[in-house]
Amino acid sequence: MTLRLPAWLWLLPFAIVFCAFQLAPMVWVAISAFNVNGDWGLGHFQEIAQSAFFRQAIWKSLTISLVSSAMGLIIATVTCHALMRSGPRLRRAMIAFTNMTSNFAGVPLAFAFIILLGANGVLTLALQQLGIIEDVRLYSTGGLIVIYTWFQIPLGILLLFPAFSGLKAEWRDAAHLLGAGRIAYWQRIGLPVLWPALAGTFTVLFANAMGAYATVYALVNTSYNLMTIRIANLVAGDLFLEPNLASALALVLVVLLVLVTLVQQWLLRRSAQHGSR
Numbered sequence: 001m002t003l004r005l006p007a008w009l010w011l012l013p014f015a016i017v018f019c020a021f022q023l024a025p026m027v028w029v030a031i032s033a034f035n036v037n038g039d040w041g042l043g044h045f046q047e048i049a050q051s052a053f054f055r056q057a058i059w060k061s062l063t064i065s066l067v068s069s070a071m072g073l074i075i076a077t078v079t080c081h082a083l084m085r086s087g088p089r090l091r092r093a094m095i096a097f098t099n100m101t102s103n104f105a106g107v108p109l110a111f112a113f114i115i116l117l118g119a120n121g122v123l124t125l126a127l128q129q130l131g132i133i134e135d136v137r138l139y140s141t142g143g144l145i146v147i148y149t150w151f152q153i154p155l156g157i158l159l160l161f162p163a164f165s166g167l168k169a170e171w172r173d174a175a176h177l178l179g180a181g182r183i184a185y186w187q188r189i190g191l192p193v194l195w196p197a198l199a200g201t202f203t204v205l206f207a208n209a210m211g212a213y214a215t216v217y218a219l220v221n222t223s224y225n226l227m228t229i230r231i232a233n234l235v236a237g238d239l240f241l242e243p244n245l246a247s248a249l250a251l252v253l254v255v256l257l258v259l260v261t262l263v264q265q266w267l268l269r270r271s272a273q274h275g276s277r
Helices: 012-033 043-050 052-084 088-101 107-117 122-129 141-165 169-177 182-210 214-220 227-236 243-276
Strands: none
Touching (some): 012 243, 052 141, 107 214, 214 227, 227 243
8 A cells, every 4th residue: 555645745845944044044134133232123224224334335236236137138138039049059058058157156256357357367468468448447336247247147048048949930930921020020029928037037137136245255355335245244244243233234135126026026917917908
């Protein structure tokens, strides 16, 4: 006689791990954020709102994340379109290469950029000798956007490629037979079909950029003001340790990500309602 276990028992190990490493830390962060010197209140959030230093960290994190996510999404979209028009051998090679480069982030990526485009980087010195540039500001906002975009592109390709695979060649042929040009095809068929995938990919890229820590820390240490850097300093800094304030800043980060997700869902519902009319 075969013993049949309930289906939910197979999910029990995952549920335990999820609660232990996802829900429990989130609950602790939420509780600590409202703990102000042993009392309950919004003091930490008021401090964040009134501090120009923390407001700058939030603004810079949002700016770098939005710009790098948009640039990564555009480049990934163009790349996926080119891959769909290429041969199967090149397509498989590029997907394998993208899988490999998607894991090339954090400290190794920062070290690679320092070697190539640092103050004494190989490409920097070569371009300076050729008289093309005078200086490369790798440790500025522009430099961080370039680095963030670099590790956003492989992730964007991996997320978008299945959606592009869903575009059938028959749709394009039928549109051409009906007199629709390339622009009309993408405006009426291609982009509406890809819109959910594009919006979802942008949300994932934005969350990926907002939570990035190792790359920027290895590149500029604590000299650049970002939310993840400030959170880490408040938890494990050398001078000021304020874990409850760090929890409040982390909760602000979570709220920003939730807001972006809600906006994405609202746009998708509005697009679906408009398309059904």
